[in-house]
Amino acid sequence: MRNDLITLIPSRQIVATVLLCALIWCDPFAAHGQDRFTPRTGGPDEVVELINQHIRQAWEDNDVEPSALASDSEWVRRVHLDIVGSIPSVDVVESFLADRDKSKRAKLIETLLDDPGYTRNWTTIWTNLCIGRQTPRRTSRTGMEKFFREAFGRNRPWNDVVFDLISAEGHFEEEGAVNFLLSQMTNRDDAIQATAKATRLFMGIQIQCTQCHDHPFVTAWKQSQFWEFNSFFRQTRRIDHRSFDAASGRRVDDFSELVGTNFSGPVYYENRAGEMNVAYPSFFGVDVDPERSTERRTELARLMTTVQPDQPPYLARAMVNRIWGHFFGFGFTNPVDDMGEHNEVSHPELLDLLAQEFIDNGYSMQQLMRWICNSEAYQLTSSFAKNNRYDDPASGNPPLFSRMYVKLMEAEQLYDSLLVATSADKTGTANWERAQRQRDRWLQQFVVAFGTDENDEATTFNGTIPQSLMMMNGELTQNAIQAAQGGYLYSVLSSRDSDNTKIRRLFLSTLSRIPTRAEMSKASRMIRESRNKLEAYQDLFWALLNCNEFIVVH
Amino acid sequence: MNLRVPHDMTRRHFLRHLTTSAATLPTLQFVSQMQANAAQVRRNQKACILMWMGGGPPTIDLWDLKPGSKNGGEFKPISTRGDVEISEHLPKTATVMDNLSIVRSMSTREADHGRGRYYMHTSFVPNATVVHPTFGSIVSYELGTQRKDLEIPAFVSIGGASGSPGFLGMAHAPFVVDSNGQIRNSQPAVANRQRLNQRLAMLDVIETGFINSDRGEAPTSHKEIYKKAVNLMTSDQMRAFRIEGENQKTRDAYGDNNFGRGLLMARRLVENGVPFVEVDMGGWDLHDNVFPRLRDDLLPNLDRGIAALTTDLKERGLLDHVVLVWMGEFGRTPRITQTVGRNHWARSWSVVVGGGGLKGGQAVGATDADGVEIIGKSYLPGDIWATVAQALGLPVGKVYTSKRGRPLKLAGGGTPIQELIG
Numbered sequence: 001m002r003n004d005l006i007t008l009i010p011s012r013q014i015v016a017t018v019l020l021c022a023l024i025w026c027d028p029f030a031a032h033g034q035d036r037f038t039p040r041t042g043g044p045d046e047v048v049e050l051i052n053q054h055i056r057q058a059w060e061d062n063d064v065e066p067s068a069l070a071s072d073s074e075w076v077r078r079v080h081l082d083i084v085g086s087i088p089s090v091d092v093v094e095s096f097l098a099d100r101d102k103s104k105r106a107k108l109i110e111t112l113l114d115d116p117g118y119t120r121n122w123t124t125i126w127t128n129l130c131i132g133r134q135t136p137r138r139t140s141r142t143g144m145e146k147f148f149r150e151a152f153g154r155n156r157p158w159n160d161v162v163f164d165l166i167s168a169e170g171h172f173e174e175e176g177a178v179n180f181l182l183s184q185m186t187n188r189d190d191a192i193q194a195t196a197k198a199t200r201l202f203m204g205i206q207i208q209c210t211q212c213h214d215h216p217f218v219t220a221w222k223q224s225q226f227w228e229f230n231s232f233f234r235q236t237r238r239i240d241h242r243s244f245d246a247a248s249g250r251r252v253d254d255f256s257e258l259v260g261t262n263f264s265g266p267v268y269y270e271n272r273a274g275e276m277n278v279a280y281p282s283f284f285g286v287d288v289d290p291e292r293s294t295e296r297r298t299e300l301a302r303l304m305t306t307v308q309p310d311q312p313p314y315l316a317r318a319m320v321n322r323i324w325g326h327f328f329g330f331g332f333t334n335p336v337d338d339m340g341e342h343n344e345v346s347h348p349e350l351l352d353l354l355a356q357e358f359i360d361n362g363y364s365m366q367q368l369m370r371w372i373c374n375s376e377a378y379q380l381t382s383s384f385a386k387n388n389r390y391d392d393p394a395s396g397n398p399p400l401f402s403r404m405y406v407k408l409m410e411a412e413q414l415y416d417s418l419l420v421a422t423s424a425d426k427t428g429t430a431n432w433e434r435a436q437r438q439r440d441r442w443l444q445q446f447v448v449a450f451g452t453d454e455n456d457e458a459t460t461f462n463g464t465i466p467q468s469l470m471m472m473n474g475e476l477t478q479n480a481i482q483a484a485q486g487g488y489l490y491s492v493l494s495s496r497d498s499d500n501t502k503i504r505r506l507f508l509s510t511l512s513r514i515p516t517r518a519e520m521s522k523a524s525r526m527i528r529e530s531r532n533k534l535e536a537y538q539d540l541f542w543a544l545l546n547c548n549e550f551i552v553v554h
Numbered sequence: 555m556n557l558r559v560p561h562d563m564t565r566r567h568f569l570r571h572l573t574t575s576a577a578t579l580p581t582l583q584f585v586s587q588m589q590a591n592a593a594q595v596r597r598n599q600k601a602c603i604l605m606w607m608g609g610g611p612p613t614i615d616l617w618d619l620k621p622g623s624k625n626g627g628e629f630k631p632i633s634t635r636g637d638v639e640i641s642e643h644l645p646k647t648a649t650v651m652d653n654l655s656i657v658r659s660m661s662t663r664e665a666d667h668g669r670g671r672y673y674m675h676t677s678f679v680p681n682a683t684v685v686h687p688t689f690g691s692i693v694s695y696e697l698g699t700q701r702k703d704l705e706i707p708a709f710v711s712i713g714g715a716s717g718s719p720g721f722l723g724m725a726h727a728p729f730v731v732d733s734n735g736q737i738r739n740s741q742p743a744v745a746n747r748q749r750l751n752q753r754l755a756m757l758d759v760i761e762t763g764f765i766n767s768d769r770g771e772a773p774t775s776h777k778e779i780y781k782k783a784v785n786l787m788t789s790d791q792m793r794a795f796r797i798e799g800e801n802q803k804t805r806d807a808y809g810d811n812n813f814g815r816g817l818l819m820a821r822r823l824v825e826n827g828v829p830f831v832e833v834d835m836g837g838w839d840l841h842d843n844v845f846p847r848l849r850d851d852l853l854p855n856l857d858r859g860i861a862a863l864t865t866d867l868k869e870r871g872l873l874d875h876v877v878l879v880w881m882g883e884f885g886r887t888p889r890i891t892q893t894v895g896r897n898h899w900a901r902s903w904s905v906v907v908g909g910g911g912l913k914g915g916q917a918v919g920a921t922d923a924d925g926v927e928i929i930g931k932s933y934l935p936g937d938i939w940a941t942v943a944q945a946l947g948l949p950v951g952k953v954y955t956s957k958r959g960r961p962l963k964l965a966g967g968g969t970p971i972q973e974l975i976g
Contacts, residue, residue, distance in 0.1 A: 542757075
């Protein structure tokens with residue numbers, strides 16, 4: 001049965017018909033005020049229906065009622081930001097709102113999963129997760145991006161992708177996967193950082209504290225286990241090549257590579273009492289031959305990416321939780337990468353079920369996203385309803401997904417969205433490489449390093465003052481509101497449309513919706529009364545780009 | 555709560571305008587009297603400067619040397635003006651040690667960068683269900699809100715990210731700036747005030763509509779942060795960030811490096827009434843080649859900075875009001891590795907505190923001859939922060955409530971260290 005699903009699901013027609021009964025979606029202006037809930041996503045997609053059942057059950061158990069369906073405006077903006085990483089263009093919004101097709105949401109999901117923006121967005125997300133925004137020394141961002149572009153472009157199974165990231169060897173531009181470990185092995189720390197990062201990122205478990213002591217809350221996580229994991233990484237060495245540069249007459253950095261060594265036997269570590277202990281390679285009790293002939297990282301990659309008897313499917317659970325968290329703002333655990341008996345799972349059965357389906361469907365990331373985006377919960381508005389105020393995970397309550405949670409845009413989402421809103425992508429540089437470098441440079445202004453050798457970093461693009469100053473006064477906004485020829489503001493202003501139509505188009509291009517009555521009257525008065533119309537329009541555009549609604553995904 | 559250029563902007567420029575225009579003698583005297591009084595009030599306000607040593611400093615080579623031990627390393631201890639010995643590579647600091655005390659018996663158990671940073675900043679170990687506020691956010695919440703004249707953020711972090719405000723909300727997040735004093739994008743993009751107001755008025759309509767659509771906290775805090783940002787853009791107090799205002803001699807004393815410039819800016823900020831400033835100095839993650847890197851690179855800048863700040867505060871009569879704290883996320887292994895490095899170590903290490911009326915010149919607690927074990931009582935970050943809280947006049951023992959209703963004690967329920975309380 002499950003194998004049948006694999007062949008069935010990716011067909012667009014099937015998915016489109018899945019949602020035929022979602023009658024309400026056909027009306028672009030139907031939205032708020034739907035108090036009573038009726039099932040809207042049934043149909044032949046078994047997994048989507050199972051998600052809906054589990055989510056609904058939790059609503060009943062907690063006595064909450066879901067929020068109304070999101071309006072098409074709210075939804076079309078959200079699904080673009082979530083899947084392709086930027087807001088929709090005004091043309092896309094207008095045609096979506098006008099579309100009377102009952103399955104238009106399902107169809108749009110398919111279109112976006114096929115869009116080049118999908119590959120670009122997820123390449124950005126996973127490059128940042130693996131090597132950070134500030135590329136560590138002697139790590140190739142280009143190589144890492146190339147690896148993920150291929151992975152997402154071809155929808156490679158996630159377990160294959162992780163197998164490569166853990167086991168890869170070679171040149172940092174030719175074998176892009178090596179950059180994950182290169183970035184974690186910038187100092188000679190016996191691969192402690194690599195151990196902690198790999199388990200956290202791919203298995204959703206945070207065992208970094210167990211390098212020094214047993215986990216305080218999870219009895220199963222012992223200090224010995226950290227070092228057993230760690231011993232898998234100890235056959236690894238980086239080589240940073242240098243070469244002679246004729247122009248300067250000096251030796252300069254050349255390529256770096258990751259190579260295997262013939263390390264064998266145990267690793268040594270000190271316990272809290274100051275006694276030395278030994279650890280041999282072992283994956284949750286599955287022992288691996290510690291001899292020289294064993295390729296330890298290949299063994300670890302195999303153990304991590306296949307389901308081990310009597311063990312939870314760590315890899316699948318971690319990815320399902322992370323992707324769910326990407327779309328809803330909260331995963332089944334908070335944070336998404338700290339799963340363990342100490343951290344309550346909001347929907348344990350649903351998590352297990354989705355992890356199993358993910359595995360059975362060949363670890364297909366697109367399939368996982370397709371299920372999530374087609375689920376009933378993903379269609380809801382972010383406004384509270386009368387009876388779900390309890391559902392506010394930002395204040396510490398477990399998420400019930402009875403409404404969409406508001407997410408702050410990432411810096412990349414803002415940058416790319418500004419390009420869309422201002423048509424700068426159409427007017428600006430045609431050179432992709434140069435555009436990418438410009439974007440990278442702009443992003444660097446928000447990165448704050450922590451001063452460790454582990455290259456950990458924070459961002460000031462976090463809703464604090466530096467971000468608002470950048471939005472109010474920064475070059476990016478200044479350029480955006482310049483009515484330069486070819487730009488969006490220019491095209492709006494040079495049309496013969498009425499002021500009201502122009503105002504409406506500026507709202508659609510930024511917030512993907514038409515203005516409310518209050519907004520329209522304020523804006524049109526401002527423009528009418530202004531001595532300089534161009535300035536008034538610029539000020540309106542400035543306000544639209546600076547407002548709370550623009551900077552969030554809701 | 556309309557967003558607009560503050561009404562009191564005129565008040566702020568009032569004094570300056572008065573002095574330049576309607577300059578009768580009595581008015582001038584009155585004005586300078588007022589200015590002096592305001593400055594005096596600000597000077598007597600309590601503040602804390604945290605010197606954050608990102609990466610985890612080898613305190614065994616700085617503050618708690620072990621000559622004669624196999625763990626002792628290359629450096630020798632020297633005597634100081636206080637009743638403690640410190641590293642020979644901190645000679646300037648030695649001359650101000652009568653004002654600073656070393657707590658040599660920190661035992662903190664978190665030796666991962668992220669966890670150690672969190673623990674030392676918040677007094678709580680990381681926990682999946684709540685984000686604890688970093689101590690600077692607590693100070694912003696307790697003292698910043700009382701200082702109505704303060705137009706710049708009450709918690710400034712120079713050169714580093716510090717931590718999260720947690721459940722206290724984004725209004726108490728650190729304002730992260732570079733040590734060069736250039737606040738990026740702080741110049742209003744439109745010079746014309748009327749135009750800025752036009753923009754803000756339009757913004758207000760859209761933002762209010764979105765807030766009223768009832769989607770949780772984010773839209774409201776966005777509006778609050780914008781209000782603070784507008785305030786800051788139009789404030790004369792922005793001058794406090796610009797260390798070019800200092801004479802060359804002072805700047806030389808602090809040192810022309812990120813840490814030195816950061817400390818000098820910190821002094822200007824606390825003089826201006828900012829109650830908490832964190833100054834970051836990274837690069838302490840010394841997994842190899844520890845001694846040359848300390849001697850040639852890190853310690854000269856550190857030494858110069860600490861000595862200059864302490865002396866400067868003292869000369870200005872501010873040292874009794876400003877608490878100084880020096881710490882990193884953990885110490886480093888007493889055992890020296892094969893690559894002549896020291897790894898992460900949280901079991902026995904030191905932090906330094908002083909100023910703010912706390913007793914200086916002493917060592918509190920001790921480690922054994924090899925620096926491996928604590929002898930006698932050991933301390934947690936909460937004890938340090940409780941001590942600071944007491945010096946700042948914060949309500950030690952106060953219990954906060956997280957959004958979910960969980961009670962959380964100030965400084966993790968730590969106790970002020972008696973030996974340090976004056």
